[in-house]
Amino acid sequence: xxxxxxxxxxxxxxxxxxxxxxxxxxxxxPSVYSGINFAYSDSSKTTSPIISAYGLGIDSLLxxxxxxxxxxxxxxxxxxxxxxxxxDSIIDTLTIYHTNTLTEESIESGFxxxxxxxxxxxxxxxxxxxxxxxxxxxSIWNENLEIYINDNN
Amino acid sequence: MKILKYIxxxxxxxxxxxxxxxxxxxxxxxxxxxxxxDNFFHMEGIRIGTVVxxxxxxxxxxxxxxxxxxxxxxxxxxxxxxVAEIGWEKKKMNQxxxxxxxxxxxxxxxxxxxxxxxxxxxxKDILYIGCRYGLSYATQQIESYKINDSYWNVxxxxxxxxxxxxxxxEIVLGLKGEIAKNFYMGWxxxxxxxxxxxxxxxxxxxxxxxxxxxENGSTFDFSYSISYNLPFRIGxx
Numbered sequence: 001x002x003x004x005x006x007x008x009x010x011x012x013x014x015x016x017x018x019x020x021x022x023x024x025x026x027x028x029x030p031s032v033y034s035g036i037n038f039a040y041s042d043s044s045k046t047t048s049p050i051i052s053a054y055g056l057g058i059d060s061l062l063x064x065x066x067x068x069x070x071x072x073x074x075x076x077x078x079x080x081x082x083x084x085x086x087x088d089s090i091i092d093t094l095t096i097y098h099t100n101t102l103t104e105e106s107i108e109s110g111f112x113x114x115x116x117x118x119x120x121x122x123x124x125x126x127x128x129x130x131x132x133x134x135x136x137x138x139s140i141w142n143e144n145l146e147i148y149i150n151d152n153n
Numbered sequence: 154m155k156i157l158k159y160i161x162x163x164x165x166x167x168x169x170x171x172x173x174x175x176x177x178x179x180x181x182x183x184x185x186x187x188x189x190x191d192n193f194f195h196m197e198g199i200r201i202g203t204v205v206x207x208x209x210x211x212x213x214x215x216x217x218x219x220x221x222x223x224x225x226x227x228x229x230x231x232x233x234x235x236v237a238e239i240g241w242e243k244k245k246m247n248q249x250x251x252x253x254x255x256x257x258x259x260x261x262x263x264x265x266x267x268x269x270x271x272x273x274x275x276x277k278d279i280l281y282i283g284c285r286y287g288l289s290y291a292t293q294q295i296e297s298y299k300i301n302d303s304y305w306n307v308x309x310x311x312x313x314x315x316x317x318x319x320x321x322x323e324i325v326l327g328l329k330g331e332i333a334k335n336f337y338m339g340w341x342x343x344x345x346x347x348x349x350x351x352x353x354x355x356x357x358x359x360x361x362x363x364x365x366x367x368e369n370g371s372t373f374d375f376s377y378s379i380s381y382n383l384p385f386r387i388g389x390x
Contacts, residue, residue: 008340012340012375012377026215026248026249026250028250028301029250029300029301030301031301031302055304055305058304058305060304062304074302074304074305075305076302076305076306077300077302077305077306077308081305102310102355104355104356104357106359106368107246107251107253107356107357107359107360107366107368108215108216108246108248108251109250109251110250110251110298110299110300110301111250111251111298111300111310111356112300112301113300113308
């Protein structure tokens with residue numbers, strides 16, 4: 001049994017070392033995005049608008065001239081997140097007010113924020129109205145806002 | 154990764170079976186016998202030991218985990234060994250998004266039953282199954298954390314130190330072989346189930362000394378130990 005003990009220890013420690021080599025990577029904490037859908041107020045119009053979006057005061061674009069009815073936007077850790085939306089080349093500003101809840105994913109991944117939308121404010125150049133189907137913004141994507149576009153243009 | 158851990162656990166189990174092939178073979182042959190033939194004390198006095206794998210736990214755990222453990226056992230009745238284990242452990246997790254550390258002490262007590270029937274009083278190797286109940290008291294601190302926000306700005310924070318406790322139950326399967334006169338080496342696989350976890354709001358209690366990651370309700374662990382039998386007579390044996 002003595003020799004087998006040593007062999008077994010060696011095999012186990014080698015196996016564990018290999019396993020640990022594969023295992024020593026840490027998952028990132030989840031990214032949380034609000035889901036935003038676009039629809040025309042005239043329900044007979046079914047084409048997708050051309051959307052661009054960026055955060056107010058931020059240079060980089062979140063969405064760059066994409067023909068889509070669905071986008072995802074990240075919230076800031078402040079109590080509001082303001083976005084400049086370009087919908088079919090017409091600019092609107094959307095400000096979303098929210099509360100933030102610090103959430104622990106795990107001790108390996110760390111923390112992230114979940115949000116609760118409390119109110120919204122927007123300009124009406126192209127936006128007709130905004131509904132809040134689900135005010136809770138979590139790491140699981142769902143539709144939080146529905147933006148209705150007027151089709152005057 | 155979980156699959157790999159299960160595979161490893163299976164391999165370890167197979168190794169246990171292989172290393173005790175003869176003994177198990179003998180046991181199965183003797184299954185027909187109504188009672189064991191080794192109804193005698195295998196060990197005089199007490200056996201004291203330490204877990205030599207404690208400083209190397211980072212090999213099979215994420216982050217830095219290390220500690221010390223001492224244990225003591227004696228043979229209460231033939232093949233029945235009450236055990237007490239006391240130790241101290243520390244875990245550190247330093248990575249991009251979190252800087253965590255936890256340390257504390259623990260106590261485990263329980264009993265082992267020897268499955269390996271000895272042919273003679275000179276055979277002192279044991280293959281045992283056992284149970285434990287563990288208690289730990291620890292302090293954890295998140296020195297810094299960062300929120301993964303690549304668009305708006307980096308948000309960071311910290312949490313002050315928190316004290317908490319944990320209790321768990323454990324099943325142990327292990328081997329202990331006498332490699333020199335009164336000197337033993339052995340290893341064991343532990344399956345632990347958390348019974349009572351420290352009730353902290355934020356952050357949660359994440360690591361319990363002696364248990365491991367208590368974010369999981371149950372966990373496997375491995376230990377390799379050396380021990381020495383202090384041979385003296387207990388009572389009127």
